[in-house]
Amino acid sequence: MSDKHARLERLTSMLRRRGVILPAFEIHGGVAGLFDFGPVGGRLRRRLNNSWLEHWASHGDIVEIDSPTITPEAVLIASGHVGEFNDFMSECNACGGAFRSDHLAEGHHPNPDVLSQEELDQILHNNSIACPTCGGGDWKAARPMNLMFDTRIGAMKGGRAAYMRPETAQGMFMLFPALYRHFRNRLPFGAVQTGKGYRNEISPRQGMIRLREFNMAELEYFIDPEVEPAHDFSKWESIQFNLIPDPEFNQPMSIDPGSASAENIIRHPTVAWFMARTWDFLVSVGINPEMIRFRQHEGTEMAHYASDCWDAEIHGSYGWIECVGIAHRGCYDLAAHESATGDGNLRAWRPYSEPRTVDKTVLAGKGSIIGPAFRDQAGAVNDALQSIDEMPTGFPFELTLESGDSVTIEADMVEEKRIQTTEHGEWFLPHVVEPAFGIDRILWHIIDHSYVETEKGGEPYTVLRLPASIAAIDIAILPLMEKDGMGEVASHIHHQICAAPNLASYYDGSGSIGRRYARADEIGVPWAVTIDHESLQNGSVTIRRRDDGEQIRIQPDELVDALVSGAVTSLF
RNA sequence: GCGGAUGUAGUGAAGGGGUUAUCACCUGAGGUUUCCAACCUCAUGUCACGGGUUCAAAUCCCGUCGUCCGCACCA
Structure with a gap:
């Protein structure tokens, strides 16, 4: 352990000394969780970024976009980040321990996640909930702890509330209509974006692992949920991936991705496919394949948007660290933005294999009779007639309006019409598979795995065995x-x-x-x-x-x- | 946020109420040598910040900030 620690110290010293990675703003005291890439590190990171972009661009159906880091609050309310990143913390007056208020309230409310600050404080007080550390029961008022950096758009007090983006993904969702047009209305397709993301971590630790401003690289791949994807896994037939499925279902195993998909250990073939391509990428940039494993999120730790999620974890000086998250987000995001905005352009068109012809017999009101007969209710009567599902057996009959009123319809007020409509397809919300990469964490592990301490003529000697493709x-x-x-x-x-x-x-x-x-x-x-x-x-x-x-x-x-x-x- | 430790050249360390703050490596110049961290001479560069005590503070005290470790938190 101390050997490992000493190696880590030597490595980080070297990274500082040689201008690879350095603590930022150091002459002003430095800030935890913010780092500079120096003359060597800057280019190294650019090379890694470029390799990542090339890797996905080579698929032919994936394009690159770039969107702002400043994001209006409304976007992040719709996406769920404002609610989800707004946890309340309660602090114990006796020992100073701080805990998530909703965790403390668990068992005293069916869904403590949704409670307000006052409600949480009430529950803690009324149930005299004990501090997990010291057993005390005297809590400070709960305080919101938002992990997003907030700002305002516009200098004057009328400015709009906004946040620095906590992920790049929302940019791809905002651009779905443009992407759909670009790809001539045909799924599947994907979009990538690399750039900075921001999270105001309570306590950044472990060097490059948990940062406050970090380089993300995300891919959103839009698919039709009703089309069975055909992925060719033959390339990885003889490669065993280390999988750690949710323990509720399976034990850890070594298996090739095609079989894991076929056996439904990985629940969606496209997720399996991206796991395999992620593995390709990590190995190509210098990650030791034996130090990669995929871990499935358990139900309870799944992010608010995901329906299945596998992390690619890499083993290094800090143990197993999540470096890539591959999530099946379903239609969560597009649906959320659609319902928040009412925008109708977030859907894709699915043509039916055969046009569907619907023959319908409807009763159409005769305006010249209904008008004078029902006067100001005439419009409502027409609406009600149109939405009749079953033809009445005879006349006159009672028709219930939307307002609840009932009117009597005589035979001469309506005429039967046969309407024939042909539907060629339908609009649907595409599903999304999202591989999200933490570039800094990957870069760290590339360096960690490349850093070799040897001896030369009895003297210690160090080499960074980076692949030529990403060497600075x-x-x-x-x-x-x-x-x-x-x-x-x-x-x-x-x-x-x-x-x-x-x-x-x-x-x-x-x-x-x-x-x-x-x-x-x-x-x-x-x-x-x-x-x-x-x-x-x-x-x-x-x-x-x-x-x-x-x-x-x-x-x-x-x-x-x-x-x-x-x-x-x-x-x- | 709590507790503990800590802050000295680019890196790693030693020291310490007294006017010129050490050491190694690194870096630069000159010399010498020339295919795997050689040598010689010289040089650059440091006491986190702010306040206090004192004739005098890098040293003692207080505060702030940062960093590290543990706890807690963590897409």
Whole structure:
């Protein structure tokens, strides 16, 4: 345990020293839960973000959007966040312990979640509920504890209440009509968004794990609940995932995702499919596959919107940490926004395989008779006639109006009409499967899994074995000496590589060559080019592989091509 | 929010009522060497913030803030 702790200290020291991840605002004392990404970390995070976007864009039916972080209160009331994030806390006057008021009131009210502050205080007082810590029963008044940062839109006092978004997902729901049009009205399709989310955590701990401002990457995949999805799981046939189902139903198991779906351990095939694609992503960016498991939420911990939820948890220095949540949200969000706004554009059209023709015989009122007969009730009579389900057996008959009044309808007041309508389809609320990624947590575990402490010549030596695709710096350019023109050649190659799209190199001419290799290894630079005397004669340079120190000679142009195409490994 | 610990260069640490605050590594310059953290010389940079006690505070006291650990809370 203390070994692990010491390793963690060395790792976080390195991250600070080398400009990867640093506590934010430190010269002003720092703020828990806020971090800076430095010159190395900033690019590392961008690379991870880009890998994530590419991963989903490669599906062909998923597009990227971007929406504001400032969100009007109405949106978050509709989505349930204002109610759900507004928990009341009660504090014990004797020992100072703080607890969620509704948890304390449990057993004394069928649904304490919905109670007001006064009602909660009443229940605590009337039932003399004891403090779980000290046994006292003297409670301070309950106080709301909202985990969202609030703000106002508009400078004057008339401004609208708003919050910093606690998740990026709502942006995708707001844009559903635009997405539906973009995809030519055909499901399924998805939208992704990466960006900041905000939660005013009571007590951020564990470094990058619980943050107050964090990088989220969320995907909303809209599906027709009545279409049985066809996913090809053959790619993962021989890969065993570690699953921890809700203990109410199943024991932990190792199983391939296709079978888990077929056996209904994962309740929806699309959820299983996204779990598998999530696994692909995590492994591709450098997460150790043995350190991944999927845990199903139990009924009681399910978020307010989810009907089935699996977390991808990654094991690292802080134990098992949830890094991805894959939730089947049903039609919760679209339905909530529809009912809050009355907007009719949050639905999709499902054509029937055969048009449905409905023959109906209706009684249509004759205006010239009904009008004079019923005067100001005539409209209501017509309405009532139209909504008759069963034809009357004869005339006259009694017709009940919506107001409850009854009127007598004579035969000459109406005529029978046969109406034929053809319905080609129906509007429905799509269901949503949402994989939501915590980028910072994933980045942390990539670093954690990549950080290797070894020995070199009896000295401790550290290497960050990042995959080349996300390493902050692609290559280090090292002149063996900065004389005889080696520095100039090196500088030229450095600029050549930096000018190539999406490549970053760094030039290092200070210190011994071994020291410079060590510096590059520490922040995970996968390749190092050395310019030596032979380079001055025939232009060739050596390229060294980070993970085993092996070197080959190569022409710089060939190297740049290989870097651009990501094929440096094949040169060895 | 409660309790405990704690705050000294970029990192890690030592020290301590007295005017010039140490040490190692790191970083930079010069020299020397040159393919895996070599060496020599020199240099940059630090007592969280605010108040008090004192002739004098980085040191003692108070407060604030931050950080860490435990409790509690936690999409």
